[in-house]
Amino acid sequence: MREKLRAKERTVFGNLIHQMSRLVDSPVAKYSTVNGVTKLVPILVSIVLASLLAPSEYGLVALVVVVSSVFSSLTNYGFGVMVARESHVRTKQEFGELMSSSWVVSFIMFSLLLSVVMLFRQSLGWVGLQKEWLVCGVVLGFLLGRIDVYSKYLVAQQKVRDYSILELCKGAGTALISVVLVYAFLDHAVLARITGLLVGTAVAFVLAHYIVRKRIVYLRPTKTNINQIFSYGTKVLPQAIANWIKLGADKVVIGSLIGLEALGAYSFTFSVCAMFMVFGVAFNNAFIGPSMSMYKSGDVEGVANLRSRYIAVATVLVIACSFGVMLLPLVYWPEGYTTSRTAIGLLMFSFWAQVIYLLYAKYFIFSLKMSELSYVNLSATVVYVLGLILVKPGELEYVAICFFSYNCFLAIYAMVRVTYEEKKLVRVEV
Numbered sequence: 001m002r003e004k005l006r007a008k009e010r011t012v013f014g015n016l017i018h019q020m021s022r023l024v025d026s027p028v029a030k031y032s033t034v035n036g037v038t039k040l041v042p043i044l045v046s047i048v049l050a051s052l053l054a055p056s057e058y059g060l061v062a063l064v065v066v067v068s069s070v071f072s073s074l075t076n077y078g079f080g081v082m083v084a085r086e087s088h089v090r091t092k093q094e095f096g097e098l099m100s101s102s103w104v105v106s107f108i109m110f111s112l113l114l115s116v117v118m119l120f121r122q123s124l125g126w127v128g129l130q131k132e133w134l135v136c137g138v139v140l141g142f143l144l145g146r147i148d149v150y151s152k153y154l155v156a157q158q159k160v161r162d163y164s165i166l167e168l169c170k171g172a173g174t175a176l177i178s179v180v181l182v183y184a185f186l187d188h189a190v191l192a193r194i195t196g197l198l199v200g201t202a203v204a205f206v207l208a209h210y211i212v213r214k215r216i217v218y219l220r221p222t223k224t225n226i227n228q229i230f231s232y233g234t235k236v237l238p239q240a241i242a243n244w245i246k247l248g249a250d251k252v253v254i255g256s257l258i259g260l261e262a263l264g265a266y267s268f269t270f271s272v273c274a275m276f277m278v279f280g281v282a283f284n285n286a287f288i289g290p291s292m293s294m295y296k297s298g299d300v301e302g303v304a305n306l307r308s309r310y311i312a313v314a315t316v317l318v319i320a321c322s323f324g325v326m327l328l329p330l331v332y333w334p335e336g337y338t339t340s341r342t343a344i345g346l347l348m349f350s351f352w353a354q355v356i357y358l359l360y361a362k363y364f365i366f367s368l369k370m371s372e373l374s375y376v377n378l379s380a381t382v383v384y385v386l387g388l389i390l391v392k393p394g395e396l397e398y399v400a401i402c403f404f405s406y407n408c409f410l411a412i413y414a415m416v417r418v419t420y421e422e423k424k425l426v427r428v429e430v
Contacts, residue, residue, distance in 0.1 A: 013262050037060035045175040046271050049193065050264075050334040055287045058193070058264035064133050064140075064194055072139025072148060074110045076102075077238050078233030080148045084156045085365055088292045096217040098200045100306045101225035105233070120161055124267065136194055143198075143205045152209040155285045156292070162211045163285075169207050174200025179422035235371035238378035249265075261336070269339040273347040280355040283310045291362040300422050318352040339396055360414035363421060373414070380409055 050058060073080075076265065087095055117134045154163040162290045178196025185192040287310060292303045300368060306419060326341050364373045384406040 042392040045179045046268065047332070047334065049182060050180055050337060052186065052269055053189050053193070054264075060133075060190055060268060061193050062139050062267040064262060065197070067134060067137035068116045068144060070142035071113055071138050072145040073141075074113060075106050075142045075151060076146040076233075077105055077109055077227055078236040078239075079105065080145070080152050081236055081239070081365060081370060082229065083149055083152045084288055085368075087153055088289075088296065092217065094217065095361045097221040097222050098225050098229075099216055100218045101221040102229055104226055106142065106146060109220060113141075114138050133194070136198060140198055140201055143201045145207055147201070147208050147370060149396060150212045151328045154290055157215070158289045159215075160318070166204065166208050166211060170201065170204035173203060176200075195427065202362050227248075232370075236248070236374050239370060239374035262396065265337045265339055266336045267397065269344060270347060270398075272325055273344060276318055276326075276348055277354070279314060279317050279321075280351055283314060284358045285357055286310075287359055287362060292366055295363070295366040299394060300425050300426075303362075304422060310359060311356055314355045316346055343397050343400040346397075346404040350400075350404045350407040353404070354413040355409040357407065357414050360411070360418045361371065363418045364414075367421070371406045375412065376413055380406055 008372045051063070083099075083102075086098055090098065114135070117131070117138055147166070151163060151166060154166065174197060177200045178193050181192040181199075182189050185410075287306065290306060291303050294300075294306075322345055325344050362371050363372060384402055387402045
């Protein structure tokens with residue numbers, strides 16, 4: 001009996017090693033390398049900036065970044081999700097018309113958002129930012145939104161080299177520009193940091209437009225495509241709102257309840273733990289193209305097998321990364337940014353749950369059922385935020401518990417729902 005158990009353990013371990021060795025030469029390894037560099041440089045810069053900025057200043061910059069992520073989702077109005085599917089199912093001419101139409105939608109949304117900020121700037125004081133910072137957030141959000149569309153297109157078309165160049169410019173380039181400006185204008189560190197974000201993002205935007213311009217023939221926008229984008233955006237708007245809360249808007253609540261110093265500590269820890277998403281984004285990017293192609297050809301089993309392999313490797317990686325981050329304070333951790341190991345562990349496995357969710361969400365994208373997932377996201381987000389507001393956490397561990405529970409619920413829902421739908425598709429084929 002013991003020999004059988006040992007043989008089974010060896011088989012499972014051997015299979016896992018085999019799967020990981022296969023990933024070395026796969027798109028996951030290429031995306032991981034790119035994401036590693038683009039994430040590592042900003043993390044190192046964050047450590048430098050944490051030593052230069054007070055926790056309250058670091059928290060203020062975090063709020064600007066959060067606001068820009070909100071405006072990024074709104075200026076895209078769901079087209080960032082739409083482009084992954086449409087680039088596979090439309091002809092080159094049809095997709096060119098769609099991309100041109102997306103510019104019209106982005107400019108309309110940008111004008112509306114800028115008008116709202118200028119007209120209702122006093123009413124928006126609860127966000128904790130002055131009018132100037134909000135305007136910077138709108139401009140930064142518009143640029144990031146368009147870059148996100150271009151990135152999604154390159155990933156969907158599996159153009160790893162072009163995607164790598166764009167991400168290196170956006171991530172590493174922006175971080176380096178920021179730290180140079182902060183060093184040069186230390187008396188105005190917050191302004192220098194935000195200026196660095198704007199300049200670096202603007203450069204990345206120009207580069208992205210140049211790269212994609214060679215691959216897409218922009219045609220005249222059509223009213224039909226504009227209406228389609230607005231229709232799709234309305235369906236996925238709850239998803240967009242949930243995503244920016246998941247990725248950082250909860251910091252607005254945390255900052256108002258606990259204070260900017262605690263927010264600075266949480267934001268720094270969140271950024272360090274988010275290094276795991278180097279692999280998470282790589283799995284997601286490598287999965288988009290093959291999953292869309294396999295769903296289109298009816299190969300549901302192939303999608304499930306590839307997804308299971310990615311999840312198994314992601315599980316091993318998150319355990320290794322968790323131990324690495326927990327040991328990091330023994331080497332170096334900025335003074336005043338202390339966080340418990342419990343919070344670190346919960347944040348790490350929250351990102352692991354996000355990876356599972358992203359992999360299963362591809363079915364909703366292909367089957368045009370994102371509206372369902374959008375409302376589930378929004379409902380879970382409301383519960384998550386209410387859990388923070390009503391309890392009024394005094395410790396960051398509680399915030400991490402809420403964030404972990406939120407992500408686990410979404411991952412479990414997507415897993416159960418997609419598994420059920422895919423089994424139905426297999427029965428229909430049989």
